[in-house]
Amino acid sequence: MSREAGGAAASSASAPERQRQQEEDANQGVPAGRTPLERTADAAEELYRLRDTFFPRNPAEKAAALRARADDALAVLDSLPPEERKTPQRRAVYEFLRGKILDVFPDYHKEAEDHLSKAVKLNPSLVDAWLCLGNCIWKKGDLASAMNCFSLALSKGADKKILCHLSMLERSMAQGSEDQAQLVEESIKHAKEAVMLDIRDGNSWYNLGNAYLTSFFVGGSWDHMKLHHSVKAYQNAEKDETMKSNPDLYYNCATADKYLENYERALRGFEAASLKDPGLGADTEVQKIMSLLDKLDSAMMGQLRSKRSASSVSSLSEVNIKSSHKRATIGILSEGLNNAVAVLGKVVLFIRHDNVAPMYYLTCDLDQSYFILSVYGLRNEAIKEGDRVALLEPYYRILDISWKEQRYQFKSVRVDFPEQILINEKAPPPHHVVRASIHAHNKP
Known part of the structure; x- marks a missing residue:
């Protein structure tokens, strides 16, 4: 039972009861002498702070803590004498607070909606009630009505909290929408x-980072600048x-770093989130990256530099890519984007891993x-072992990753969108092109 169950009003409480109330309020961080x-x-x-910062290993523990704290808050609200909630203004605040407390849980609560509507x-x-x-x-999935509430709240004046929620909602509405790109731009x-x-x-910066990260995927997973903007916002x-108590901040920033192939920073971010x-499952992401790096390292260090492989690449010199791009090999590439350059290569091995892309x-x-070679925007069947590939304007890096006594070093070329690659001298057919649908963690 909550501490004020039974309906005893603060104004009629005995001296010992008032003292007990003040002591409990002090323990909850509630200032004394307030209505x-x-x-x-x-x-x-305090209830919402608990929701946003308390992440025990057992989710049931958090649910129980929220329920107990919500019951305590409702008991304080119920101590308000009926005669002090008769005016429309006070009644509105009373209904708002009751609805807000009931809505702290992740699932839809009709009683919360009823009180907030009143x-x-x-x-x-x-504004806070809207x-x-x-x-x-x-x-409950009524995104259009939620948008109307946020728009009405914003009509009362510019407010950073409302703008952030509106931005979040637009990203949710973008998923599966024909106006996906436009909604994400509105979100930004x-x-x-x-x-x-x-x-x-x-x-607000965290929300902007999420908007840019979502834009990266919606746009076809090729625009490096969206990822860089995202990471800068998170920082x-x-x-x-x-x-610093928000695990999603570290998780989402690590996700952006992973797709930038900043694997060491991604590992640190996922570990912090975990x-x-x-x-949150961030420890699984750490394991996926480590497994991937092991596979990439094994492929590079394996017994693959055979005479048979050497003879197979000799046919590359005869390839005609019908392009004005200057032909180059890995050894003469500059770190970063190499404009007007094409690298010809032979695919030796497809490296299977657990991530969605690349x-x-x-x-x-x-x-x-x-x-x-890392390739975004194509399906698995688009490129096969033995295929000849022409990599147009390749993004080149020498990756050097250290993590818990492990070190990985290898050369990497990244292809961000299908227009950057020819497979056996042909552009990838449309049915092999895929657009990613990954979004930042986005909680209402």
Whole structure:
């Protein structure tokens, strides 16, 4: 039973009861000498802080803690004497707080929606109530109505929290939509507006990072700048001390680093996310990257530099790619993007791994130099072992990764979109082209 169950009002409590209440409020971080509405508002903030920062290994432990804290907050709210909630303004705040407390759980709660709906009817200017109502409706899948709530809240004046939620909702609406690209661009626009309202707010920067990361995948997983913008936003978010308890920040930043092939930073990010929230599955991502690196290393170090392989690449000199690109080998490439250059290679080995993208191949060029080829935007069957590939404007790096007494070094060429590659002197057919549909962790 919660501490004020039974309906005892604070105004009629005995001296010992008031003292006990003050002691419990102090333990909850609630300032003394405040009205029940004010104390409930404080308790609701603490409730949401618990939701956003408490990640035990057993999810049931978190659910129980939220339920207990919510019951305590509702008990404080119920201590408000009926005569003090008669005016529309006070009644609106009462309904808002009850709805907000009930909506702290991840699943949709109809009673929460009912209370929040009453709050905005009693006081249409109560911006926080519109925000909570939009989140509540979002959970039941009514995205259009949630959008309407956020838009109404924003009509009361610019607000970084509303802009961030609007940006998040637009990314959710983009999934599977014909207007996917446009909705994601709107998401970036609103995220930028939130940042401009308070450039020190870590949550706004985090939301902008998520918007750019989603844009990278929606755009076909080729635009490096979207990933770089994403990582920069996440790094700005991390400067805000309040964000360092957010495991999704580290998880999403690690995801961006993984697709930039910054494997060492990705490993550190996923490990940090796993320590903050064991239930997030970030430790699995660490294992996937380590398994991938082991496979890439084995392929490069394996017994693949045989005379048979050397003779097979000799046919590359006869390849006519019908392009103005200057032919080059790995040895003369510059780190980064090599404009107006084409590298001819023979696919020696398809390297299977657990990630959705990219595909990895051990490849040999005309100088019999081996490198790892990573390809985005194509299906597995598009490239086969033994195929000749022409890599147009290749993105070249020498990867050097150290992780817990392990070290990996190899040359890498990255192909970001299908237009960058010819397979046996032909462009990939449309049915072999695929667009990724991976999004940043996005919670209403």
